[in-house]
Amino acid sequence: MDSTVTTVAEENVWGGGNNKPLGASYGKMMIWFFIVSDSLTFAGFLVAYGFARFKFADSWIIADEVFTHVPFFHGSYPMYYVAFMTFVLIISSVTMVLAVDAGHRMDKKKTTWYMFLTVLGGLVFIGSQAWEWATFIKGDYGALETKGGRIIQFQAADTGERLALKDFAKTIPGERVNHERKNGVWYYGDKALPSYSLNEVIEGVKADPNVVVRVEQLTERGEKTVLSREDSVKKLDEAVMVVEGANLIHNEYGNRLFADLFFFITGFHGFHVSMGIMLNIIVFFNVLLGTYEKRGHYEMVEKVGLYWHFVDLVWVFVFTFFYLV
Amino acid sequence: MAQEHKLAIFRGRWKFKSNIQKIWGVLILLSVITAIEVILGIIKPESLVHSHFLGMKLLNWIFIILTIVKAYYIAWDFMHLRDEKTSFRRIIVWTPVFLISYIIFIMLFEADYIYNVLKDSFIAWNF
Known part of the structure; x- marks a missing residue:
């Protein structure tokens, strides 16, 4: 029994006392164990994405066609904005590690500044992600969905450019209008109607010989299959509804699992970033108030830093598997 | 909290004078890798997209390997695993x-x- 009795002063026991297995303090070891377990959670999610992707290997979404927007710019710029987001997160990781370094040298002023910049980087990242989500939810071109949940998209036969529903859909008067809550007493509104009804889209395709259908199936070269004009018109018989944008049930870009996993994984990561920002703000104020100065060491900056770097680490993988591969 | 830092990366081939210099060096390395990934992702060179290794595009192998390289430097230098x-x-x-x-x-x-x-x-x- 003697061997289990700690000889350090009572108030130090909570911090693990002076026993430092593997040369790491209690708090640092625990944050590392948390990171290990959290990395397994993220790995589980990303592997689930891989599972869905391998299962639908010949019809999966081409990410370059989905994330093509940059704020304040029109046109198609795949990748640029996510690359910017990745860079912002790496930079905020660097300011964090500089804060840890300044903390080791007990430099309160520099630690404060670097913590502030880290928080700023985190906010820019989370704002970018919110914008990315909003763009993804709003949708791009619009599409039709078949009974089996497959997506039918449209493009011009001559140029091969994608066509939005508004480019060719007919306006047929006398169609149903969206019932809003203000129009009824006991009827509480209905789902938002798409901009065009199924009939309007189908009639539009039939009237314009330049519109052809793209289906989810990939060709040998890894591009979406484009049907001939005849097959395109025939394919319309399978359509049951108009889809604009993406949510957890419908996804105009293609396989709905892509949208589900996108929301789930980037959402879970964004949640981690938000928590990281909160922790960083708390540490920032503690540095400012001199808490760690009084404690004699800035280890808390290092521990929160480890979490923040982990969030960056996860993003590196999310970036690869959602946007690059 | 005087802690010693190992100040060399690439198995000692790239040495730094201080920890801060090492941080900036690693940032440059990570930025270069990210830039390579983005450029490859935009260009998509024919030769890499249409050749396969173990059932996966060569380009995707490059992306995954570069990602693991990035993860290594984040964990080793930003998270100080090198010093543990x-x-x-x-x-x-x-x-x-x-x-x-x-x-x-x-x-x-x-x-x-x-x-x-x-x-x-x-x-x-x-x-």
């Missing part, structure tokens, strides 16, 4: 590496099997 005791580092790194490799193997194998079931058997899913 070897035994501690091994516990942290090899446990998830083993478990994650295993789940990747079984899940992707299973997914490929389901892909073949959907493709070859009498299940209609594309209607």
Whole structure:
């Protein structure tokens, strides 16, 4: 029994006392164990994405066609904005590690500044992600969905450019209008109607010989299959509804699992970033108030830093598997 | 909290004078890798997209390897794993590496099997 009795002063026991297995303090070891377990959670999610992707290997979404927007710019710029987001997160990781370094040298002023910049980087990242989500939810071109949940998209036969529903859909008067809550007493509104009804889209395709259908199936070269004009018109018989944008049930870009996993994984990561920002703000104020100065060491900056770097680490993988591969 | 930092990367081939210099050096390295990834992702060179290794595009292999390289430098230099005791580092790194490799193997194998079931058997899913 003697061997289990700690000889350090009572108030130090909570911090693990002076026993430092593997040369790491209690708090640092625990944050590392948390990171290990959290990395397994993220790995589980990303592997689930891989599972869905391998299962639908010949019809999966081409990410370059989905994330093509940059704020304040029109046109198609795949990748640029996510690359910017990745860079912002790496930079905020660097300011964090500089804060840890300044903390080791007990430099309160520099630690404060670097913590502030880290928080700023985190906010820019989370704002970018919110914008990315909003763009993804709003949708791009619009599409039709078949009974089996497959997506039918449209493009011009001559140029091969994608066509939005508004480019060719007919306006047929006398169609149903969206019932809003203000129009009824006991009827509480209905789902938002798409901009065009199924009939309007189908009639539009039939009237314009330049519109052809793209289906989810990939060709040998890894591009979406484009049907001939005849097959395109025939394919319309399978359509049951108009889809604009993406949510957890419908996804105009293609396989709905892509949208589900996108929301789930980037959402879970964004949640981690938000928590990281909160922790960083708390540490920032503690540095400012001199808490760690009084404690004699800035280890808390290092521990929160480890979490923040982990969030960056996860993003590196999310970036690869959602946007690059 | 005087802590010693190992100030060399690339197995000692690139040495730094101080910890701060090392941080900026690693940032440059990570930025260059990210830039290569983005450029490859935009250009998509024909030769890499249409050649395969173990059933995956060569380009995707490059992306995954570069990602792991990036992860290595984030963990080793930003998270100071380079300065931890070897035994501690091994516990942290090899446990998830083993478990994650295993789940990747079984899940992707299973997914490929389901892909073949959907493709070859009498299940209609594309209607």
